[in-house]
Amino acid sequence: MSITLTNEMAEFVRDKVARGDYASHSEVLRDALRVTRERDRAVEAWLRDQVGPAAQALRDCPERALSAGQLRAELMKSRYVADKLEGSVRARSPRPVAGTRQS
Known part of the structure; x- marks a missing residue:
């Protein structure tokens, strides 16, 4: 080969x-x-x-299908939730205090 x-x-x-x-x-x-x-x-x-x-x-069951607009809205909603969750994780993470060092 x-x-x-x-x-x-x-x-x-x-x-x-x-x-x-x-x-x-x-x-x-x-x-x-x-x-x-x-x-x-x-x-x-x-x-x-x-x-x-x-x-x-x-x-x-074709009536279960989403239109392009509905799909876009669902994706935006799930993105918003993911961003909120990520933000809450960041908010709970310890942050260094100005003028101090992280060990």
Whole structure:
């Protein structure tokens, strides 16, 4: 098997080995293939377990579908809630007092 990489990709692989992240160029490529396989499996599972059933549910009951405007509103609402939750987590996080050092 022969594999051709772009100059940028080859440099990335060399850098990973030079920094000590991997022992060899082959290790970098094997890890990349493992990650790609895991991602592909995750996408396939998502399509099978969530997208397929949702599509079937809409075929069975089309009146459940949202218009583009309704979908946009739902997304904005969930984004607002997520931003509020993130803000409350930040608000509870300890903040350094001016003129003091964090240990």
